[in-house]
Amino acid sequence: MTVVIAAINGKGGAGKTTALMNIAGEYALRGGSVAMIDMDARNNLMKWWTDCQEKDAQPEGIEVYSHKTARGFERWMEGNAATFDHVLIDTPGEDTSLVDPVILAADLVISPIQASKREVMGAIDSFESMLRVNETRGRKCRHGVLRTRITVTVRHTELYRKVRPIIEDKVGTYLFRTEVFERNVYKDIHNGIGTLQMQEVTEAIAKARRETQALVEEVDALLAGTAVAGHAA
Ligand SMILES: Nc1ncnc2c1ncn2[C@@H]1O[C@H](COP(=O)(O)OP(=O)(O)OP(=O)(O)O)[C@@H](O)[C@H]1O
Ligand SMILES: [Mg+2]
Secondary structure, X not given: OOEEEEEOOOOOOOOHHHHHHHHHHHHHHOOOOEEEEXXXXXXXXXXXXXXXXXXXXXXXXXXXXXXXXXXXHHHHHHHHHHHOOEEEEEOOOOOHHHHHHHHHHOOEEEEEEOOOHHHHHHHHHHHHHHHHHHHHHOOOOEEEEEEOOEOHHHHOOHHHHHHHHHHHHHHOOEEOOOOOEOOHXXXXXXXXXXXXXXXXXXXXXXXXXXXXXXXXXXXXXXXXXXXXXXXXX
């Protein structure tokens, strides 16, 4: 069965594209076939892909497609999704008209956040959209909030401490235990040098790789229904 994962947060710059690149790289490394769909008019993902091609650094096992309309996306899904193990959908930070069709196709929605109020609000909006689509269309899509660009400073903020009680207790969705730290390599991969998993393993890369492996394990557990909110250390 094809697993469909979408990154959605209506507030731009939260780390959607980066998270999907890393997850795609991990699945590809495990030998899976991955399709990534760039639905963002700014084409960040597609640009990364063509840059990778120019630098002869296109990852094996990953294909990137571009669809900017719900129609085009739905047609592609109907005709092609089944031929891939994973379909990862990158959505724009603003255009909300694409949210429902993407959720309708997804098994899991990941909403990345940095520790800012507007991004937490954006993640909550995405969760509520998912609940509405699940309810009206009889779907069982899951949702998780992913903290990204974490630094020591961020960890000392009040909002950071409040994120878990807000997301898991008040809102009632899942907060990934894995946090994505602020790391240069996550910026560097945007320059068309392939995926994180293709980089020569230095100490810094090894840390990013471990973080990504933990994230993907959690993604798989969430999809399998074995990850439960509030039950981790
Ligand atoms: N964990 C991280 N560490 C360092 N830099 C990061 C990290 N995550 C994202 N970035 C950087 O932050 C910027 C925004 O990230 P990204 O493009 O993934 O967000 P996005 O949610 O896709 O944004 P948009 O809504 O604009 O598409 C990029 O320049 C990226 O390199
Ligand atoms: Mg993006």
